[in-house]
Amino acid sequence: SSELTQDPAVSVALGQTVRITCQGDSLISYYASWSQQKPGQAPMLVIYGRNNRPSGVPDRFSASSSGNTASLTITGAQAEDEADYYCHSRDRNDYWVFGAGTKLTVL
């Protein structure tokens, strides 16, 4: 099955903007989704589709994509945004694939 590649860790100063990327062949045909996971908690969806946020997710979270790369941008990062972020998508075999996750540190 296809794979999704993420940077292991990213840091951002409080209030600044950070971009987390995800690369993979499946992203040429299918949108990435992004989920946030804090320690000891279940994942929570923050972005799906072209740039859709579930109800309750702050509008500082946004998404973009180009070719085989999807990006999650947090504009004005807050302390509560410190978490692991995972991209995921379906692939052409009707399987689903996940990135290995990016640990975001807010300084």
Add this chain to the structure above:
Amino acid sequence: QVQLVQSGAEVKKPGASVKVSCKTSGYTFTDYFVHWVRQAPGQGFEWMGKINPSGGSTTYAQKFQGRVTMTRDTSTSTVYLEESSLRSEDTAVYYCAREFSAYGLETFDIWGQGTMVTVSS
């Protein structure tokens, strides 16, 4: 309120089987696929497969074919994951997740709280 509530933690010996449940509520059970995903300690997510609650059809990741069975009970709006021939590498938190699919978009919009399965002699 849409919820997926999973059964409690399990401790199993190598070679045994485990069955985890995921009780859904707050929506029409047969309208949404349910997936199973696991996360080993300190690791990322691994997709295991999915079930269509409407007819019970399943799709399993190649790695788990023959060792995993997903079923559903429409009378209680519950899906089940059974994994056999457990080994230490199967120690993980197991999650069920609802697939939201509309307008060409697909994602996991609601997750269960997770079930810790520990395989140890």
